[in-house]
Amino acid sequence: MPLEKKRPVCASKAKLEFLANMRHKLRTPLNSIIGFSELMKQRVAGELNEKQEHYLDNILANSMQLRDLINDVFDLIRIETENMELNIEPFSVPLAIEENIALFKDKAAKRNIILKKELDPQLELIDADQNKFRQVLFNLLDNAVKFSKDEGGTVTITTRKLEDTAQFSISDTGIGIRENDMGKLFKTFEQLDMGITKEYDGTGLGLVISKYLVEMHGGKIMAESKFKEGSTFTFLLPLQQRKGIK
Ligand SMILES: Nc1ncnc2c1ncn2[C@@H]1O[C@H](COP(=O)(O)OP(=O)(O)OP(=O)(O)O)[C@@H](O)[C@H]1O
Ligand SMILES: [Mg+2]
The missing domain is CATH 3.30.565.10 (Histidine kinase-like ATPase, C-terminal domain)
Known part of the structure; x- marks a missing residue:
């Protein structure tokens, strides 16, 4: 059955570089927030009371959600703008x-x-x-x-x-x-x-x-x-x- 191929729109090299840079700039601080929160949760910085642990769980859950969103959005941009090669x-x-x-x-x-x-x-x-x-x-x-x-x-x-x-x-x-x-x-x-x-x-x-x-x-x-x-x-x-x- 002949199926039509979807063709991406091409973006300029400068735009693609900007996007790659942006992805990195968004992910780096977020990974740091996640990393340090995980360390605190493992009690590396000392004991936690119930409230502190609860707040930490919230920080972790929300930053992971944000990280997933950033990954998905940039995946989509990449698919739409890059002439993505199929391997x-x-x-x-x-x-x-x-x-x-x-x-x-x-x-x-x-x-x-x-x-x-x-x-x-x-x-x-x-x-x-x-x-x-x-x-x-x-x-x-x-x-x-x-x-x-x-x-x-x-x-x-x-x-x-x-x-x-x-x-x-x-x-x-x-x-x-x-x-x-x-x-x-x-x-x-x-x-x-x-x-x-x-x-x-x-x-x-x-x-x-x-x-x-x-x-x-x-x-x-x-x-x-x-x-x-x-x-x-x-x-x-x-x-x-x-x-x-x-
Ligand atoms: N198997 C399913 N049963 C019921 N509803 C579904 C199912 N798959 C998708 N949906 C509905 O379609 C919406 C869009 O699905 P999609 O996978 O794009 O997003 P998501 O799962 O909500 O988030 P993401 O996949 O980005 O983590 C879902 O939020 C849900 O409302
Ligand atoms: Mg889904």
């Missing part, structure tokens, strides 16, 4: 999936979530940028686990080899998405109003970044969901990259 190489799909699932084992177990995989034995190797593939899978698994119900559930990764395309689906039995909100997915900083007091971590960039990464490969990403029942995010990648196209 295409053949790699094993089952192995990349297994290693990605392993990153969520603890989190899933703590939340009573069963992680399942249903892999098509016909789909072994794919020609793609392995790091970007892993990043997309990570974002989708992170969402599936995060938006599972409090009582737990199941998250399933399914692969299928279609003619010249690989299909990957990540399904959850979580909180689901209202029909009206489906159009807001894949939009920058869009976090859906859950209509409840529960707050979820995140900056609303994971899906936008995933969409870019998939489209850079000439692929496609889509979502289906039933409110209160669960969601399935599916992405398609060509099995082989056509030569000469970035």
